[in-house]
Amino acid sequence: MVENQEVYSKALSHPEEVNTQVPPVSPTASPGCNTTLFVAPNRLPSHQEAPVIPSSPNPPGPTTTKSWKNLFSPSSNPVSALLYFEPQIIDGIPRAKPPPEVCAKGAIEWENAIVAYLVRKKLPVPKVKEVLLRKWGQVGSFSFHTVSSGVFMVKFENGHARDWVLDNGPWDIWGYHIVLKKWTKGMSLKLEDCTSIPIWVKLSNVPVHLWSKLGLSYIASVLGRPLYMDTPTTNRHSLNFARVCVDMLASSPFPSSIALDLDDGSSTVVNVKYPWKPQVCSLCKVFDHSNKSCPKAVRREWLPKPVVEACRKP
8 A cells, every 4th residue: 555655656746757557646635534535547548638637626606695775776667667746735744646637647548447346255366367368358358457355457458348348247257246347537446335236137028119228228227327238138139028237226125126107108017137136235335245244233142031031120
């Protein structure tokens, strides 16, 4: 062992004095050890050079991290960049007041949008979008926006696609009815603020001479504010019943019939059917909850019979 090390040491310092049969060597450092080892590579032909083994691997480059300053630096995207406008000070309170042209421009951007309500039912948002895309995607492209739990906004590229969706209702998602309202500037997007809601109704026993836009409008006005007819009713494909959409108040009794007085002095009855009737709270006059779950409802508390009898005694 000592002889071999001396031979190899001499080969490194004076290779011309050593027998050519001694293989060349190259030093390498053993990881985690201060001792330098000599490794003899495989014998190579005389016309090739022995490979050089690096003494240590290249150290990794420095890791660059973003500082907090860079995270909150001004955005270079002109779409997401905001502007500063001096607020108005009224009675010592700063107030924001966009000019009318800003409000008008923003309203134009959403003029082809509808508001969709899933009344008293919560479904996964991706699934709701998937179902609506499958049902409405062939009419026109649209963007889908979540407002709150069960409330969504669907913005179409044009008014034709929006009106087609409204006129060809009612619509459902997995059997659950979805209420659609045309968006207007200033309307509330909270379901608990809805005191009226669009309801599709079927009107049967309608006289033929009143099967028109004006005739059905007079009849449906007994229920609420008439909005539109569906396509078969508009084209009079079947005179069995007329299907119209009516914006009905939460305080409505949802009658099952409408008394109709005709021009010849006679009268008749138009039957009303509701394919879907929402639960309504008669105390709050909203569709967000029913009387059973209303916070204003008087709760009955069970008491033992002796306590009840004691309260009845004068």
